[in-house]
Amino acid sequence: MAGLGDVVKGTVQIAEAMSVTLKHLATKPVTVEYPDEPIAVFPRYRGRHMLRRYDNGLERCIGCALCEAACPTGAIYVDAAENDPENPHSPGERYARTYEVNFMRCVFCGDCEEACPVEAVVLTQAFPLPELERRSMIFVKEQLLEPPDGNITIRPAH
């Protein structure tokens, strides 16, 4: 049979546990209802790539493949072709006929962004990349030219 000391001890323990629960009831949750609510990332977060265009709509990428050469994991594949002067894809003589990023290999180091002489490839803050099929993890040029639809806010750096 429990003595008075055990009852007091048990009551104190329950009070302590309830105080922790009540304290967290009053604080703002650290989780969010993703994807209904945006997730905050830090300003220097490196997420999925994007291929940029100039204001006139031309692709910045000139198919030089420096990003492919700089990539430490072989995640980028570029196949360049000559531009048709009547209907060019980019301002240069060449453009990327094929441009792929394999997100199963990418480690989001940003070396491709650093290597690009025309600031064509950039790492955005978008992170939603889950796909059910391996082939879907290889993003092709048409996907990369589209700005990502990330449900994201930028968290101030501390």
Ligand code: SF4
């Ligand atoms: S971020 Fe790094 S690993 Fe990913 S494609 Fe660019 S260079 Fe390769």
Ligand code: SF4
């Ligand atoms: S993204 Fe930049 S570095 Fe890569 S092929 Fe295009 S122009 Fe060259």
